[in-house]
Amino acid sequence: MQQLIVIEGPTASGKTALSVALAKALNTVVLSADSRQFYKELSIGTAKPGTGEMEGIAHYFIDSHPISSPVSAAQFGSEALDLIEGELASHQKLILVGGSGLFIDALCLGLDPIPTDAAIRETLRKELEEKGLEPLLLELQESDPEFYQQVDKQNPMRILRALEVIRLTNIPFTTWRKNELPKRPFEVIRFVINHPREILYERINQRVDQMMEAGLIAEVKSVSQYRNLTALQTVGYKEVFDYLDGTIDLPTCIEKIKQHTRNYAKRQLTWFKRHPEAIWLDAKPTKELSEEILQIIQQQDFVNLE
Incomplete structure (x- = not known):
């Protein structure tokens, strides 16, 4: 059976580098389950990986949709499942990476067919x-x-x-x-990167500073006509809109982004704890973490053969 290797973790935990290292080792591709990296217009505020960071590894669901066509978790789950059963069916192992718990669950578990209006x-x-x-x-x-x-x-x-x-x-x-969900045609192995809180918060603060230097304010201005969309009612964008509206000054804007991102990271970790089968790994340099995961996967493959 195909394996979906899930790399979860809060924002700024090092998921991108780890997923690329694993994809290179396993000769496979990466699917992104980040609820904002789908959108072509959003890059800086979403910490979207650039071409250099991808290191030649094919990434799916990065720059895949215009922001004018919002992607729901259910839509992502459906599109990703179609991709896995179609174009990516020949890959024995696939990497799914992201911090959006609902989107990850939409693919790994499926979502109830809940009506909308x-x-x-x-x-x-x-x-x-x-x-x-x-x-x-x-x-x-x-x-x-x-x-x-x-x-x-x-x-x-x-x-x-x-x-x-x-x-x-x-x-x-x-x-x-509580409706029963359909079976998935793949085995899921979940890994969560876990940093000590003070280190994670420092990584978050550094990332926000880097976003500001990279031109986050200009990016937010460029999508201002879409500011009412859900994707822009999120951390890093809504605070800059407040700054552009003149309701807060720039230092306050930056501090609020850092604070709200730290709060978001705590909620992400709470979500990941909903899955007792997930393997929590203490953060290490990418190479060491990749080797640790590859060893666990190898042991899992051996158990499956018995």
Whole structure:
């Protein structure tokens, strides 16, 4: 059976270099599961790998879609699965790399076929803008107390998505999420890169400084007509829009990006802990980490042969 080797980790943890090293060792390709690196117009604020960083390894789902055509987790899962079963079927092993937990799960596990409704979604967005999150949280607590207990209450998109389904179907979101998922035609081996928190935070701070030097503000200006899209309501973009609007100064903007990125990294780690089968590896130089993973994969292959 084909193997999907998943390299997970919070932002700035070194996933790109590790995935390239593994792909070179295994003579395979890399699929990106980063919810913003799909978009051709976004590079600096998404830490998208450049040609040099890819080292000649074919990467899929990098610069694959225009920002005017947003990619959902379900769409990514479907497109990636089609690719694996089609063009990439001859590869015995594939590398999936990213920090967007929902997008990774969409491919590795599949997502429930949960209905959507654009009109309800737009109504909810307006309610959020006009009244804030609190009334929506109260509605969710009343209509689906189980999901209310589980959801990240600082994540408006997750809350709006649940309420969209509840209003559309009059069925709790939790019920939809418990549908049985189809089997995947590949074996999944998950690895999570784990840095000590203080080192990870320093890496994040350095990356933000590098983004600013690379021209993040100019990049944000270039996509300002799309600022209402979900991809731009994210860390690194929304703070720069605030700066461009004149509501904060530049030092505050930079500090907020660093702070919000650190907060995001904590949420990423919480998501990865949802999967007890994942193998957590202490961060090391890329070569050492790659060798450690290759050894584990080799042992797994041996077990599968028995």
